[in-house]
Amino acid sequence: MSHSVTRHTVGGPAEPGGPGLPTPGGALRGRKPATARRRRPSPTARRQRRAAFLFLAPACVMVAIYVVWPILSTIRLSFFNWDGMSDPSFVGLANYVELFHAQTFYTALKNNVIWLLLFLLAPPMGLAVALYLNQAVAGIRIVKSLFFAPFVLSGVVVGLIFSWFYDPTFGLLAMILGHGVPVLGDPRYATFGIVFAALWPQTAYCMILYLTGLTSLNAEQIEAARMEGARGWSMLWHVILPQLRPTTFMAIVVTIIGALRSFDLISVMTSGGPFESSTVLAYYMYDQAIKYYRIGYSAAVAVVLFAIMLVYIVYHLRRMLRAEQ
Numbered sequence: 001m002s003h004s005v006t007r008h009t010v011g012g013p014a015e016p017g018g019p020g021l022p023t024p025g026g027a028l029r030g031r032k033p034a035t036a037r038r039r040r041p042s043p044t045a046r047r048q049r050r051a052a053f054l055f056l057a058p059a060c061v062m063v064a065i066y067v068v069w070p071i072l073s074t075i076r077l078s079f080f081n082w083d084g085m086s087d088p089s090f091v092g093l094a095n096y097v098e099l100f101h102a103q104t105f106y107t108a109l110k111n112n113v114i115w116l117l118l119f120l121l122a123p124p125m126g127l128a129v130a131l132y133l134n135q136a137v138a139g140i141r142i143v144k145s146l147f148f149a150p151f152v153l154s155g156v157v158v159g160l161i162f163s164w165f166y167d168p169t170f171g172l173l174a175m176i177l178g179h180g181v182p183v184l185g186d187p188r189y190a191t192f193g194i195v196f197a198a199l200w201p202q203t204a205y206c207m208i209l210y211l212t213g214l215t216s217l218n219a220e221q222i223e224a225a226r227m228e229g230a231r232g233w234s235m236l237w238h239v240i241l242p243q244l245r246p247t248t249f250m251a252i253v254v255t256i257i258g259a260l261r262s263f264d265l266i267s268v269m270t271s272g273g274p275f276e277s278s279t280v281l282a283y284y285m286y287d288q289a290i291k292y293y294r295i296g297y298s299a300a301v302a303v304v305l306f307a308i309m310l311v312y313i314v315y316h317l318r319r320m321l322r323a324e325q
Contacts, residue, residue, distance in 0.1 A: 071306065078299040084289075088296065095300035104276050105301075108284045111191050112260055112308075115280065118195045119202060119259035123251040126206025127244075131236075133207070134214045144211075151204040159268030162197035184270050187277035194265050194278060202258060206251045213247030214240075249320045256312050260305060281305045 041049075078095055082088035099105050133144050150158070165172050168180025183193040217240065225239045241248070263282040266272060272279035272287060279287070281301055289298035 074299045074302050074306075077296055078303050080296045082295045083293040084295050085293075091296070095297045096304075098297065099300050099304065104279065104284060105281075107276060108279045108281045111278060111280045112262075114191055115195055115198075115259040115262055116256060118192075119199065119255050120252070122199055122202040122255050123206045123248060125199070125203045126208075126251065127210045127248075129203065129207045130210035130214060134211060147204060147207060149204070150201040151208060153201060155201075155264030156268050158197060158201055159265045162193070162200075162265075163269050166193055185274055187274055190270050190274065190278040194262075194269055197269070198258075198262060198265050202255060206255065209247050209251050209254075210244065213244045217243050245320070245323065249316065253313060253316055256316075257309060260309050260312075281308075 077088070079090060079092055080088035081091045081094070129147055133140060133147065163184065166181075166183040168174055168182045168185075171180070173183070174180040181189075183189045221239055221243070222235070225235055230239060261282050262280055263286065266278060266280060266283045267286075270278045272283050282305065285298045285301040285305065288294045288301065
C-alpha cells in the first residue's frame with residue numbers, strides 16, 4: 001500500500017519555494033529588490049554636489065573655451081591651406097606630408113631633443129640649490145633673493161643679457177677666455193649657447209618648487225633616520241627624495257614643457273639662425289605663420305609639437321601613478 005506524504009509547515013501548507021529557495025517569479029524570499037535597498041542622497045548631499053558643480057563650472061567653461069576649443073580648431077586647421085585672409089581650402093594630409101619631407105623640420109626636431117636632454121639638468125641643479133638654501137643661517141634670505149632673481153626676469157631680458165655675454169668683441173666670455181668666440185654665430189654652438197642661457201631661469205624655478213617641497217617634509221621620519229645612522233647621501237636618497245616625489249614630478253613636467261615650447265630666447269638671440277641651425281618646432285611654427293602666411297602648415301607643426309608634449313606628459317603621469325600604487 002502506498003501512502004502519499006504531503007509536507008506541511010507550522011503555519012499551514014508548504015509554499016512552492018522554501019526559505020532562501022527561488023520562487024516562480026525568480027526572486028529570493030526574504031530579500032528586497034536592489035532598487036529598494038538603494039538610498040536616495042540626502043538633501044545635504046544634493047546641496048553639496050550642486051555647490052561643487054557651481055564652483056567647478058566657471059573653470060570648466062574657461063578650460064573648454066581657452067584650451068580644448070583652440071586645440072580642436074588647430075587640428076582642424078592643419079588640414080587646410082590658408083593664408084589668414086582668403087578662404088581656406090581643404091588639402092587633407094598635404095601639410096603633414098610636406099612637413100615630414102622638410103629638412104628644417106628635422107633640424108628643429110633635433111634641436112628640441114637637445115633642449116630636452118640638457119633642460120633635464122634643471123631639476124637636479126634646482127634641488128642642489130634648494131638644499132643649500134634650506135638652512136637657518138644669517139643672511140640666507142639675501143642669498144635666496146639672489147638665486148630667485150632670474151625667475152622674475154623676462155625671457156627677453158635674459159636673452160639680451162646672454163647676447164652681450166657671448167659677444168665676441170666686448171662680451172664677458174671674450175674677456176674671460178682672452179679671445180672672442182662667436183657662440184651665437186656658429187651653427188655648432190648656437191643651440192648650446194641658448195640652452196645654457198635658458199637653464200639660468202629654469203633652475204631658479206625648480207629651486208622654488210623644491211624649497212616649497214622641503215617645507216612639507218615629515219620631521220619624524222628624518223629624525224628616525226638620523227637615529228638609525230642615516231647621513232648625507234643615504235638620508236637624501238632614502239628619506240628626503242621619496243617625500244619629494246610629487247615635487248620632482250612637477251619639476252620634470254614643467255621642465256619638459258618649457259624645453260619643447262622654447263621660443264622667446266631663440267627669437268631674441270638668433271632668430272633661428274645661423275642658417276636655421278638653432279630653430280625649434282615652436283619657432284618654426286611662428287616663422288611659417290607670421291613671415292610666410294602659411295597658417296595651415298603652421299597648425300600642422302603645432303599639432304606635431306602638441307603630440308610630442310602629450311606623449312611625454314602621459315608617460316610621466318603613468319610612471320608616477322604606478323610608483324604611488
